[in-house]
Amino acid sequence: MKDDRYEIRFGGSGGQGIILAAVIFAEAAVYEGYHVCQTQSYGPEARGGKSKAEVIISQSEIDYPKVIKMDLFLAMNQAALDAYFFDFKPNGILISDATFVEQLPTSRAFVLPFTRIARDDLGKEIVANIVALGAVGRLCDKVSMPALEKAVSAKVPAKFRELNVEALRAGAKAADTVDVSLLPRSIVSDEEAEV
Amino acid sequence: MKDDRYEIRFGGSGGQGIILAAVIFAEAAVYEGYHVCQTQSYGPEARGGKSKAEVIISQSEIDYPKVIKMDLFLAMNQAALDAYFFDFKPNGILISDATFVEQLPTSRAFVLPFTRIARDDLGKEIVANIVALGAVGRLCDKVSMPALEKAVSAKVPAKFRELNVEALRAGAKAADTVDVSLLPRSIVSDEEAEV
Numbered sequence: 001m002k003d004d005r006y007e008i009r010f011g012g013s014g015g016q017g018i019i020l021a022a023v024i025f026a027e028a029a030v031y032e033g034y035h036v037c038q039t040q041s042y043g044p045e046a047r048g049g050k051s052k053a054e055v056i057i058s059q060s061e062i063d064y065p066k067v068i069k070m071d072l073f074l075a076m077n078q079a080a081l082d083a084y085f086f087d088f089k090p091n092g093i094l095i096s097d098a099t100f101v102e103q104l105p106t107s108r109a110f111v112l113p114f115t116r117i118a119r120d121d122l123g124k125e126i127v128a129n130i131v132a133l134g135a136v137g138r139l140c141d142k143v144s145m146p147a148l149e150k151a152v153s154a155k156v157p158a159k160f161r162e163l164n165v166e167a168l169r170a171g172a173k174a175a176d177t178v179d180v181s182l183l184p185r186s187i188v189s190d191e192e193a194e195v
Numbered sequence: 196m197k198d199d200r201y202e203i204r205f206g207g208s209g210g211q212g213i214i215l216a217a218v219i220f221a222e223a224a225v226y227e228g229y230h231v232c233q234t235q236s237y238g239p240e241a242r243g244g245k246s247k248a249e250v251i252i253s254q255s256e257i258d259y260p261k262v263i264k265m266d267l268f269l270a271m272n273q274a275a276l277d278a279y280f281f282d283f284k285p286n287g288i289l290i291s292d293a294t295f296v297e298q299l300p301t302s303r304a305f306v307l308p309f310t311r312i313a314r315d316d317l318g319k320e321i322v323a324n325i326v327a328l329g330a331v332g333r334l335c336d337k338v339s340m341p342a343l344e345k346a347v348s349a350k351v352p353a354k355f356r357e358l359n360v361e362a363l364r365a366g367a368k369a370a371d372t373v374d375v376s377l378l379p380r381s382i383v384s385d386e387e388a389e390v
Contacts, residue, residue, distance in 0.1 A: 019218060023235075030237045039234040039260055040218075042225045065234055066260055157352055 004060070006142055007067045010053045011084045012076030012100075017129035020155065021074070022053035024133060027151035028143040029057045037065035050080040057142060072140050074132055075101055076114070090186030095135060097128065108183045110139070112174045118167060127167035134171025139180060145172060199254050201337055202262045204282075206247045206275030207295075212324030213271060215350065217248035219328060222346035223338040224252045232260035245275040252337060267335050269327055270296055271309070285381030290330060292323065303378045305334070307369045313362060322362035329366025334375060340367060 008025065010018040019040050026038035034057040042051065054067045069089045075081035077100035085105050088094075094106055099115035112135055118128035130152060137148045149165050156164045203220065205213040214235050221233035229252040237246065249262045264284040270276035272295035280300050283289075289301055294310035307330055313323035325347060332343045344360050351359045 023214060023218070026235065026237065036237045037234060038236075039232060040221065041233075041257065041260060042221065042231045043256070061238070062236065065236060157355070159354075160352070 003058070005056060005058045005062070005068075006071050006140070007069060007089075008055045008057075008072045008074070008136065008140065009067050009070050009084055009087075010055075010074045010076075010136075011050065011080030012074075012097075012129070013049045013079065014051050016076045017126070018051060018074075018076060018080075019053045021129040021133045021136075022055050024130075024148070024151045024155050025136065025143065026055050026057075027154060028137070028147040029055065031147040031150060032143050034058060034142075035060060035062050037062045039065055041066075049077070050083050052080065052084050072136065074136050076129070076132060078102055081105070093139060093180060093183070095132070095139060097132065108186070110135075110175075110178045112171075112178070114171065114174070117170050117174060121170060122163065122167055124163060124167075127164060130164050130167035131171035131174070134168040134173075135175035136171075137168070138172040138175035139178075145169075200257070200263075201252050201266050201335070202264060202284075203250045203252075203267045203269070203331070203335065204247055204262050204265050204279055205249070205269045205271075205331075206245060206279045207269075207271030207292075207324070208244045208274065209246050211271045212321070213246060213269075213275075214248045216269070216324040216328045216331075217250050219325075219343070219346045219350050220331065220338065221250050221252075222349060223332070223342040224250065226342040226345060227338050229253060229337075230255060230257050232257045234260055236261075244272070245278050247275060247279050267331065269331050271324070271327060273297055276300070288334060288375060288378070290327070290334060292327065303381070305330075305370075305373045307366075307373070309366065309369070312365050312369060316365060317358065317362055319358060319362075322359060325359050325362035326366035326369070329363040329368075330370035331366075332363070333367040333370035334373075340364075 010022045012018040026036045029036045037056045040053040070092045072093050075096040094109035098111045098113040114132040115128040118131050119125040152164045153161050205217045207213040221231045224231045232251045235248040265287045267288050270291040289304035293306045293308040309327040310323040313326050314320040347359045348356050
């Protein structure tokens with residue numbers, strides 16, 4: 001059986017809510033029937049504006065719980081992008097925030113205005129992580145929007161549910177403006193890329 | 196150098212907030228300068244009333260991010276206790292909730308009324324996880340109460356900060372009624388126990 005392990009890394013500064021985004025994604029993947037591992041690792045550098053969280057999903061049991069090669073990397077700021085860009089699959093996708101990321105290390109990348117959407121369209125910059133999560137959900141094509149909405153609703157206080165579901169939808173809508181199939185593909189063959 | 200790896204598992208039903216408790220503990224350990232790995236793994240069984248989250252802390256870099264042998268296990272219900280009790284260190288400590296745990300598989304255990312304290316003393320059963328976290332913090336002796344309070348405050352909405360800090364303190368106070376040094380010790384020597 002082909003290994004269907006799918007690996008996502010979320011990177012950003014401490015205040016950007018990337019752990020919550022990863023936890024919500026993990027929960028949504030559980031609803032979809034996947035085996036899921038979700039981790040965060042912190043060193044002393046966690047206090048320096050960059051942190052990361054990871055989610056592995058698979059149809060079968062997961063042996064190693066951390067990212068080996070990323071299929072998708074959400075980078076909410078430049079420091080996290082620079083620090084955690086290694087381990088990228090040749091045909092992995094980078095999704096980054098337009099407000100806090102300036103330099104892209106790959107052409108297989110989308111820059112979307114998560115923070116601006118959260119601030120200007122939703123009036124709460126703090127939900128930029130959930131806007132980004134909506135885009136991640138749409139672009140990775142592993143979890144459905146209903147599963148993500150249910151997971152968001154389970155993980156945020158009742159009072160903030162509506163705002164967060166709106167944020168999720170705004171992110172999915174932003175992702176609909178881009179097309180993964182139009183990204184330049186790595187010249188590495190798919191077989192090599194699987195290694 | 197002696198490996199100072201310290202391993203904690205949190206188990207409970209989905210609604211009991213054990214992931215949040217683990218994330219907050221992990222954050223507090225970062226404040227204390229530790230290297231920290233925090234994970235949750237879900238299989239299809241996650242929908243059946245038991246889930247687990249783990250935190251590894253160490254003074255040095257952490258190679259394997261999941262529990263190998265537990266130093267401390269917080270069990271918030273019987274299903275999680277039964278499912279995740281394996282991998283216990285001979286001198287590990289089990290902390291369990293009086294409301295939802297009836298049978299203890301070890302004498303190195305404390306039963307404390309986290310859910311009752313949350314419900315009756317604080318008026319919100321939903322903070323039982325944070326009450327338990329206060330007891331875990333006090334009994335593991337790896338993170339200070341100020342670090343835990345800071346981490347709780349960073350992870351819950353402003354509106355619920357006071358309640359959650361109160362919950363933490365109530366849990367620590369409950370833990371002060373028991374004494375780890377009075378627990379029966381395993382007859383396995385410390386050297387063997389380290390394996």
